Amino acid sequence: MxxxxxxxxxxxxxxxxxxxxxxxxxxxxxxxxxxxxxxxxxxxxxxxxxxxxxxxxxxxxxxxxxxxxxxxxxxxxxxxxxxxxxxQGMQPKPALKKKKKEKKEKEKLSLKDIPAPHKIKAMLDEYVIGQDYAKKVMSVAVYNHYKRVVTNTMDEIEIDKSNMLMIGPTGSGKTYLVKTLARLLQVPLAITDATSLTEAGYIGDDVESVLSKLLQAADNDVEEAEHGIIFIDEIDKIAKKQNTNSRDVSGESVQQGLLKLLEGAEVEVPVGATSKNAMVPLTTMNTKNILFICGGAFPNLEGIIKKRLMKKTSIGFEADLKDKFDKEENIIANVTNEDLREYGMIPEFIGRLPMVFTLEGLTKDMLVKILKEPKNAILKQYQKLLELDEVKLEFDDGALEAIAEKALEKKTGARALRAIIEKFMLDIMYEIPKDDTIGKVVITRDYIEGHGSPVIELRDQ
Structure with a gap:
């Protein structure tokens, strides 16, 4: 054992x-x-x-x-x-609930609060030079739109909306007019671009995406968005392609898709996105009371207008000269629906834009005014920048004319002004902070034309 x-x-x-x-x-x-x-x-x-x-x-x-x-x-x-x-017996900390942002209640507009057309135009005059006819048309349209927002009927008569088509050369102020208007209005306004729109089923944005942007501008308030304004820029880019065998997915088909929006229809719109899919909630919007403003440069439209105006034969005693309309600066003002149809816009689309108006091409005098008169003129911006360095900036009349002449040569309208000024102001903005004794800089015509220098005055010691 x-x-x-x-x-x-x-x-x-x-x-x-x-x-x-x-x-x-x-x-x-x-x-x-x-x-x-x-x-x-x-x-x-x-x-x-x-x-x-x-x-x-x-x-x-x-x-x-x-x-x-x-x-x-x-x-x-x-x-x-x-x-x-x-x-298991321990008590977990209670989850904190996120506080929802309280929506500020907006005061409802009354007929007394609606700004009159001359007041809207006066506000636009402070920022936009010239284009008086365009400003009048927009002021009246917006004034009527305000009244439709306040009341849909007047003496039991329903007021129709007046959608607008704005035609003007590049740099004439189409988008700038609408952006300025956006700052003055109390209704939601969305600015979108037609170049990204394609036929449903193709890569790009559907036509409903223009309503999505308006809905976002109204903080997803459908009722408020249904009384808003939409500006569709570059509308000429959806014209029908001429003499092409390829599928035109961003041309006539997009015009067809926009018809129901312009006229007024119940449309399902994705909330917080530009395209419909299973993950995005949809809401229904009625476009009956939404004002549409379309704008485009319509390049080569002048050629179509000239062709129509040259009705008479070019042979014989009463013949029109071929260059009769070549020197006419504002020939685009003679545009008709027939010209737009030949350009590639379908008749149904043109018919839903009853108010067609044009913007003038900018002249030398208008460019000089654009440089110095608006509230946020580019010269005032540079004067403010140099004022922070305690330096006074001045432009003589010859310099302003030289800038305007150079801008006309570029043929890109008011956009050319900033490019020209940025170029010759570069050295000045670089050198001035180096020297504390500089008190004043005067830009001359010689400096703009490249054979001179700005006049510099020293500070009083």
């Missing part, structure tokens, strides 16, 4: 020594016990290191049990069931 007892004890000692030699690995991160230190032993011979235990506790409580430190636990005497029970 004694030998058997001794042999049994020897076997137990050997098993214990073998156990000591066996190294356990973490069930989660697979690191050995020699690297992690003591491990927590679970049923079925599962071992977990303290690092993985800590991560598990943190993830289970979503940060609520961050004060439990698994690394300092007594792992040998740890009761897992008691620990889990304690954790």
């Amino acid at each position: 004694s030998e058997e007892h001794n042999n049994h004890e020897i076997e137990e000692v050997k098993q214990e020594e073998e156990k000591k030699e066996i190294e356990h690995y973490c069930y989660l991160c697979h690191r050995p016990e020699s690297m992690t230190g003591k491990m927590l032993k679970l049923p079925n011979d599962i071992h977990i290191c303290t690092d993985c235990m800590q991560r598990t506790l943190d993830s289970m409580g979503n940060g609520q049990f961050g004060f439990i430190d698994a690394r300092n636990m007594d792992l040998e005497n740890l009761d897992i069931s008691k620990l889990m029970g304690d954790m």
